[in-house]
Amino acid sequence: MKKSDLVLGLVIILLCGLAFGATLSWPASSSVVGARGLDPSFFPRVVIIMLLLLALLLIWGSRKSTSEEKGFTLPSIRPFLVVLTTAGYIAFVKQAGFLITNALMLFVVTVIMGVKSSRALVFSVIGTLVVYVLFRKILMVPLPMGNW
Amino acid sequence: MNGFGLYTEGFKLVFGDPQVLLLLVVGSICGIVIGALPGLTAVMAVAIMTPLTYTISPQAAMALLLGAYTAAVFGGSIGAILLKIPGTPAAVMTVLDGYPMNERGEAGRAIGIATVSSFIGGLFSVVVLTLFSPIIAEMALKFGPQEYFALAILGLSVIAYISPGSMVKGFISGALGLLISTIGMESSIGFGRYTFGSIDLLTGVQMVPVMIGMFGFSEMLSMSEQINIEIKRVSSKLGRILPTFKELRDLMPTISRQSVVGVIVGAIPAAGATIASILSYGLEKRISKRGNEFGTGVPEGIAAAESSNNACTGGAMIPMLSLGIPGDAVTAVLIGALMLHGLTPGPMLFQEHLDVVSSIFILILLGNVAFLIFGIGAAKVFPYIGLIPYKYLTSMLLALTTVGAFAIRNSVFDVGVLLVSGVIGYFLVKCKVPVAPLILGLVLGDIVENNLIRSLILSDGNWFTFFSRPISGFIMVVSILITASPYLAQLFTGKAVRKTENIEDEV
Numbered sequence: 001m002k003k004s005d006l007v008l009g010l011v012i013i014l015l016c017g018l019a020f021g022a023t024l025s026w027p028a029s030s031s032v033v034g035a036r037g038l039d040p041s042f043f044p045r046v047v048i049i050m051l052l053l054l055a056l057l058l059i060w061g062s063r064k065s066t067s068e069e070k071g072f073t074l075p076s077i078r079p080f081l082v083v084l085t086t087a088g089y090i091a092f093v094k095q096a097g098f099l100i101t102n103a104l105m106l107f108v109v110t111v112i113m114g115v116k117s118s119r120a121l122v123f124s125v126i127g128t129l130v131v132y133v134l135f136r137k138i139l140m141v142p143l144p145m146g147n148w
Numbered sequence: 149m150n151g152f153g154l155y156t157e158g159f160k161l162v163f164g165d166p167q168v169l170l171l172l173v174v175g176s177i178c179g180i181v182i183g184a185l186p187g188l189t190a191v192m193a194v195a196i197m198t199p200l201t202y203t204i205s206p207q208a209a210m211a212l213l214l215g216a217y218t219a220a221v222f223g224g225s226i227g228a229i230l231l232k233i234p235g236t237p238a239a240v241m242t243v244l245d246g247y248p249m250n251e252r253g254e255a256g257r258a259i260g261i262a263t264v265s266s267f268i269g270g271l272f273s274v275v276v277l278t279l280f281s282p283i284i285a286e287m288a289l290k291f292g293p294q295e296y297f298a299l300a301i302l303g304l305s306v307i308a309y310i311s312p313g314s315m316v317k318g319f320i321s322g323a324l325g326l327l328i329s330t331i332g333m334e335s336s337i338g339f340g341r342y343t344f345g346s347i348d349l350l351t352g353v354q355m356v357p358v359m360i361g362m363f364g365f366s367e368m369l370s371m372s373e374q375i376n377i378e379i380k381r382v383s384s385k386l387g388r389i390l391p392t393f394k395e396l397r398d399l400m401p402t403i404s405r406q407s408v409v410g411v412i413v414g415a416i417p418a419a420g421a422t423i424a425s426i427l428s429y430g431l432e433k434r435i436s437k438r439g440n441e442f443g444t445g446v447p448e449g450i451a452a453a454e455s456s457n458n459a460c461t462g463g464a465m466i467p468m469l470s471l472g473i474p475g476d477a478v479t480a481v482l483i484g485a486l487m488l489h490g491l492t493p494g495p496m497l498f499q500e501h502l503d504v505v506s507s508i509f510i511l512i513l514l515g516n517v518a519f520l521i522f523g524i525g526a527a528k529v530f531p532y533i534g535l536i537p538y539k540y541l542t543s544m545l546l547a548l549t550t551v552g553a554f555a556i557r558n559s560v561f562d563v564g565v566l567l568v569s570g571v572i573g574y575f576l577v578k579c580k581v582p583v584a585p586l587i588l589g590l591v592l593g594d595i596v597e598n599n600l601i602r603s604l605i606l607s608d609g610n611w612f613t614f615f616s617r618p619i620s621g622f623i624m625v626v627s628i629l630i631t632a633s634p635y636l637a638q639l640f641t642g643k644a645v646r647k648t649e650n651i652e653d654e655v
Contacts, residue, residue: 004579007579026341027337027339029336040341043601044330047323050319054320058314079370082372082542083567089550094560109546110543112372113540113542128547131548139202139204141202141555141558
């Protein structure tokens with residue numbers, strides 16, 4: 001039994017339930033179109049029903065399958081830490097500005113990747129400047145400068 | 149179509165602005181490097197570079213992205229030959245003969261053959277692209293909503309079918325993409341679906357951050373799991389690189405045959421370069437005189453795989469440009485990039501922006517020339533790709549993806565979209581669910597929904613309308629046959645036919 005397939009199937013069924021539930025409160029089209037049931041909720045519901053059937057197929061398949069699979073294991077917590085760092089970037093980039101936030105993010109992630117902190121510091125400064133010049137100076141993208 | 153204009157209209161756009169040619173060169177160099185590095189794929193190259201193109205002209209944008217696309221598909225062979233790891237999934241078959249040649253001290257010869265084969269394949273595909281896409285675009289002008297709906301369904305069926313592992317998972321991925329595409333304002337009464345009161349979601353989930361997230365960010369997360377993938381410098385002596393005339397003459401039958409295969413596979417909506425090179429290698433093994441030597445380091449093996457996967461590039465552009473249906477994951481991203489500039493691929497693009505279409509033809513041609521020059525000229529530095537420190541590369545990728553997602557419309561919200569899609573993509577890959585169908589579903593979502601509703605209005609709610617028109621009926625039947633084929637085969641032979649498994653997902 002493939003545990004990961006079973007879990008994935010259940011997650012998708014849950015998602016379908018939530019997504020379908022949300023459509024119940026949606027308005028109907030008032031035009032002739034609506035009279036045929038082609039409301040804003042029509043297409044999402046068609047997709048949700050398809051997705052539900054597919055999830056059931058997946059779960060069915062996972063029960064039949066005899067192959068002993070490990071399911072997914074997280075070989076390291078590094079991806080999790082990278083995600084957390086990025087979330088921090090999103091939370092602070094507007095207030096603190098691109099330069100500081102990006103340099104901090106680069107530093108933290110480079111250290112997470114196992115680089116000595118002195119080297120990571122140099123790298124994060126240079127890397128941030130490279131990205132800054134590329135986007136701000138060459139491509140003229142307005143980057144957040146923070147509320148200092 | 150007004151004949152010659154197709155080839156000349158774009159001249160001024162391409163050659164009138166030095167920036168365009170400069171960006172083509174930059175794109176080509178970046179493409180070769182990204183393609184050559186294991187773990188970084190062609191679609192990742194195009195996805196990460198897309199935000200860079202927001203502020204420049206459409207043809208400059210296409211120069212950078214098409215340069216990167218064509219070069220990255222070629223670049224995969226460098227990793228395959230020198231490191232025994234395909235730089236991109238499309239180069240899996242190049243390892244089989246490329247690495248043995250390297251071991252025999254013929255790395256340079258292998259790279260030379262890969263370069264020239266890729267070039268000829270790519271060149272051939274451009275010719276086919278320029279010949280067929282205007283015809284198809286012309287035909288498509290007569291297509292009704294039923295045909296468009298059927299084509300989109302065909303694309304989703306094909307990508308679910310060819311995706312490695314289970315087809316059910318491919319379809320799940322595609323359906324998730326369709327569901328994500330429904331987020332935001334719908335077109336009938338302007339109701340905001342799944343917005344949860346967020347103004348940012350009212351305009352829908354932006355395609356490009358999702359693409360960078362699924363193809364760039366999630367790959368970066370996977371890379372961060374293994375910090376010790378640093379590869380030692382390859383001490384391969386390259387030797388002579390440029391193939392001799394005689395060598396080329398001997399390889400020409402292989403290259404021409406497999407270029408045709410590559411273009412056809414590329415032109416089928418959603419079937420990409422990986423599938424093309426696998427198919428071509430298998431075919432050539434059967435046809436070629438030296439077929440039984442395949443896998444021991446024969447030039448024919450490299451030529452078959454490389455001409456085919458690069459022929460795919462032009463092939464994949466055919467449905468993308470003429471119908472707005474992506475031919476593979478990369479062209480799905482290219483659609484996103486064109487839309488950033490307000491250009492929607494499809495038959496109307498040929499009517500309204502023939503100059504842009506023409507410039508795309510010229511640029512993809514020049515992209516092939518560019519990687520030919522760099523592939524042969526800079527081959528001496530290729531062994532150094534083993535020196536690139538992955539620890540720093542991961543961090544740099546993170547910086548580029550976050551700022552890239554932000555740059556598209558100066559929105560921190562889009563960085564959040566990047567993060568969420570990156571995490572979803574990471575878990576999907578862990579569950580062995582291919583990501584490419586999701587992106588296709590997202591790109592095709594509007595086409596599917598609008599044409600489904602239009603068809604049903606026209607037919608008074610009759611679902612058989614998709615089967616009662618000849619063209620859409622044909623396409624629908626093909627889609628159903630593709631979907632049902634594993635089960636049909638099982639029915640006829642009495643045993644399960646296993647799909648090609650363990651081939652890396654073409655993400």
